[in-house]
Amino acid sequence: MTENIKKLIDEISLLINNNDLELAKTKTIKIISSNPSTDIFYNILGIIYLKLKIYPDAIENFKKAIKNNNKFISAIINLGIAYQEVNKIPQAIEVYNKAIHINPSMYEVHNDIGLMYRKENNYELAITHFKKSLEIKNDYDKGYFNLATTYKKLNDLDQSLIYFNKTIEINPNNNGAYFEIAEVYRKQKKFDEAFKFYDLSKNEKTLYKTLQCCFEEGSKEKYLKQLKNIIKIDPNDRRIASLASFAAQQLNIENIYPFCPNPINFIYKSTIDNHIKNSNSFINNLLTELSDQDFNWEPKGRTTIKGFTTKDLSCSELPNIKRLENIIFKELSNYYDHHKDENINFIINKPKKYKFVCWSNRLKKEGYNMPHMHPSGWVSGVFYLKIPSKIKGDEAGIQFHLDGDDFISNSKEKLPIKKISPNIGDIVLFPSSLFHSTVPFSSNEERVCIAFDICNAE
Numbered sequence: 001m002t003e004n005i006k007k008l009i010d011e012i013s014l015l016i017n018n019n020d021l022e023l024a025k026t027k028t029i030k031i032i033s034s035n036p037s038t039d040i041f042y043n044i045l046g047i048i049y050l051k052l053k054i055y056p057d058a059i060e061n062f063k064k065a066i067k068n069n070n071k072f073i074s075a076i077i078n079l080g081i082a083y084q085e086v087n088k089i090p091q092a093i094e095v096y097n098k099a100i101h102i103n104p105s106m107y108e109v110h111n112d113i114g115l116m117y118r119k120e121n122n123y124e125l126a127i128t129h130f131k132k133s134l135e136i137k138n139d140y141d142k143g144y145f146n147l148a149t150t151y152k153k154l155n156d157l158d159q160s161l162i163y164f165n166k167t168i169e170i171n172p173n174n175n176g177a178y179f180e181i182a183e184v185y186r187k188q189k190k191f192d193e194a195f196k197f198y199d200l201s202k203n204e205k206t207l208y209k210t211l212q213c214c215f216e217e218g219s220k221e222k223y224l225k226q227l228k229n230i231i232k233i234d235p236n237d238r239r240i241a242s243l244a245s246f247a248a249q250q251l252n253i254e255n256i257y258p259f260c261p262n263p264i265n266f267i268y269k270s271t272i273d274n275h276i277k278n279s280n281s282f283i284n285n286l287l288t289e290l291s292d293q294d295f296n297w298e299p300k301g302r303t304t305i306k307g308f309t310t311k312d313l314s315c316s317e318l319p320n321i322k323r324l325e326n327i328i329f330k331e332l333s334n335y336y337d338h339h340k341d342e343n344i345n346f347i348i349n350k351p352k353k354y355k356f357v358c359w360s361n362r363l364k365k366e367g368y369n370m371p372h373m374h375p376s377g378w379v380s381g382v383f384y385l386k387i388p389s390k391i392k393g394d395e396a397g398i399q400f401h402l403d404g405d406d407f408i409s410n411s412k413e414k415l416p417i418k419k420i421s422p423n424i425g426d427i428v429l430f431p432s433s434l435f436h437s438t439v440p441f442s443s444n445e446e447r448v449c450i451a452f453d454i455c456n457a458e
Helices: 003-017 021-034 040-051 055-068 073-085 089-102 107-119 123-136 141-153 157-170 175-187 191-201 206-217 220-233 238-251 279-291 319-338
Strands: 268-271 304-309 354-369 379-386 398-401 417-420 426-431 435-438 447-456
Touching: 003 021, 003 040, 021 040, 040 055, 040 073, 055 073, 073 089, 073 107, 089 107, 107 123, 107 141, 123 141, 141 157, 141 175, 157 175, 175 191, 175 206, 191 206, 206 220, 206 238, 220 238, 268 319, 279 319, 279 379, 279 447, 319 354, 319 379, 319 426, 319 447
Parallel strands: none
Antiparallel strands: 268 426, 304 354, 354 435, 354 447, 379 426, 379 447, 398 417, 398 435
């Protein structure tokens, strides 16, 4: 590599590190135009497109780099990353295997392949690659952690404990492993051990999970004592509010957690037609805006099954999203007015300053959202843009319920549930602590909505 090439690489790398990606792209394209046989600068251009989230162009340039140098490990791995970003898992695995063929000692690549196989529910091959990563580097804590979480998914709790303990033996600062150990002990009903490891984990869910232990242990007195202690620390935690509503129903006791004791009573439905005369035009314009956004298929850490989800759109400066935000805040005012006489924290302690966060979901045939609640929101909601027309019963609807997460029902009494079959243009608001899910549909149409959280910004 000549000094001039090194200088150009350093110059562009500095631009990338300073997030001046457009200038970095322009300079790199200019270099490539005079040297189309380069591999390094195609790889750099691919990295720039990867950072810009322009994945097709990233993939194209990584392929060009590899065509010019078929043993260019960095470009091969970057191509695998790009495929992962667009959820092309088989292609990513194929590319990573090529990298391993060139350099068999890359334990981190084996780990990444294991994660992808696990995402595809191929646990046998996932375990094979995690173990291979550990054969290469026997003190690789991430490999032990991923092996442990895979065994946990398979409900082999004893095996998972072995590998979680190995994780913290290598890396005592891996708080995630402490939390997962606590979760295993809770599932094994070893509640004293679970309490100990929840505390060690320093996890934001610690209070929530210790309360869950008290409930699952079956002692009403112990549960209420823990809940009263938590109320003194944080009376508005949405996770704890969700569990407290469920536990009160199960134990047949009053819900003393003050955030929103009976959240199903606070579901509210309105329509965009109350604010816009030509709502069809507004909805079509919004759908056009959304068509230019990045939708990811079943994104990791989200609840979408057989569907696409965007990232946060609230900072996208899309004019119709902003218009929708203003309408939703008008509805929020109506919502609070409707419940103004309620003496609960959800109403009387409502934030003085809000942050609006929104994203879009596009569900395909048999798509749905798993039961979930929104711990960072105060009020959550949905605005409906498309509803399948060929549906039966409550298909494609939204349903609200007290059970979620991995709550265990101890009561023979049927849990309350409320279902809404929305129309295009409907706006639904509800407490962020309330578990909800969507009903799958069998038609070949799409269900498109914008989900949102109205968060405390104080």
